[in-house]
Amino acid sequence: MAEKEGAIINKGHEEGLKMAVSLMEEFELPLGLLHLADVIEVGFVKNTGYIWVKQEKNFEHKFKMIGKLVSYDTEMSGYVEKRRIKNLKGVKGRELMLWLPAYEITVDHPLTGNVQIKSLAGITKTFPAEAFAAGQ
Template identity: 35%
Template sequence: MANQLIETHREGAEVYSTPDLCKAKSYELLEELDMPNGLLPMNEMIEVGYNRTTGFVWLIQKELVKHHFEKIDRKVTYDTVVTAFVEKHKMKKLHGVKAKEMMIWLPLNEIYIGSDSTKITFGSYTGISRSFPVSAFIEEVKKVEEEKKVEEEKKVEEIKA
């Protein structure tokens, strides 16, 4: 179903298909929506698309990602295909994202920042919603850049050895 939805919105969309560019564009999208930059911690993305006319977004990655948001002690999975309709402060008709609540994985259908801009709310199809501090989803870009630099230095050392 997700692939059919993507195909119907592909015409006129911005589509990116190199991993580094996909990651950069996912950050840009979150920034444009005024959403926290750590909200989509997806790895090895192979395609990101955004149809600005319809507000439809898709992110495709090689394999499912399980992520633990330490600041709120919550686990979330991101399927190989994640889709949503987006607007400022909001992702709706979300598909491909599940959050663990108690012992059950609940599919999320919306994420939004309401009038209290310090809180972000996650809603499921069951009607259950939870709000958390926006700060829990802000990725420290400097920390990520430092980790990349350390990785690059390790590779250089391995080549020299």
């Protein structure tokens, strides 16, 4: 795939998780934003900001502080920049009876601000950043 050209790729759960955490820190994103289980591969293209994560199976996580259920597909991807992920694929949030794909995530400030999540359906939700802290 052309968008993966020149990528740094880490394979396996331990190495992939380390890379994912490192990228979240570098781009000032809350460490608990993406819950990962059984990681197969994490890749990042420095020139474009393209990132992807492959894991063995779909995974659901409930963010207790905000009462939201989020589904992570076996492959997620997007373009990362400081405090933002754009063109996100593979992440959906449960809203009433529907699963809405998250398209863009923006962080006002990683520790004290808000996290805005935009869906393809045009719905934007704002949550406190601490809801996505590591361990939540």
